[in-house]
Amino acid sequence: MPADCCPLPMIRLFLADIDGCLSEPYVPFDLDGFRRLRDWGLRAETDDRYPRLGLCSGRSYAYVEAMAQALGLRAPALFESGGGRFDLADARIAWNPALTPDTEAALDHCRAFMLEHVVHRSPTVSFDYGKRTQSGIVSPVVGECETFLPEIEAFVSDAGLDLTAYHTPYSVDVVPHDLTKVLALEWVAREEGLSMAEVAFIGDTNGDAPAIAAAGLGFAPANGADTAHAAADVVTEAAVIGGVLEAYRACLAHNGVAE
16 A cells, blocks of 8 residues: 555445345345344444444335344344335334435336336236335346336336336336435435445445445445446455355454454
């Protein structure tokens, strides 16, 4: 490191995506991996060398609350890509201040389109009813939702909606421009009194890539998309939760802890 460079700050908060990172959709959880993360998260509450463990997921509130409880989280759990924040310790939900009446009206318009023109065309595609700050479809068939992406994007463009469509192997979510994961990381960093340099994030999809790049340390698991890999400071050798464990250990090493 050049003499005039300042040392990088310690990582104080480690946020993980869920699908493709902590777990795979429709696959049983790795409970041993969860136990390891829970132990680290609890240690972080009394030892500041350990980053606090939280979530930043596109999943709905109810799923993220259950995941937070399974992991015993004391750090923030962001749901709907940061449209909302759940704190297990206080049993409290906070909605992102960027969620405005105009944004909710645009999302309602998109929901009506999906319900009328998309969902009924496949018996395996379902509308994601659990979300307030996104409009989305899901399917257990890998890649099926993505086949509807071009017409969803065309609808959003033709209707002049201030929304962007992102996809995963199992879903398409239409998200407001001011409610993306990178802006969610900035929101929670401000709320926690941290700089972005003190925040680590691991994600696996194209929608995660900007947040991976913006974090102080950005990670992608081995199973991540090419865009996620390109944005990451580190691509882990392991996949899914093995990659999350590897990334957290890298943060510990960065903070001077041998684990």
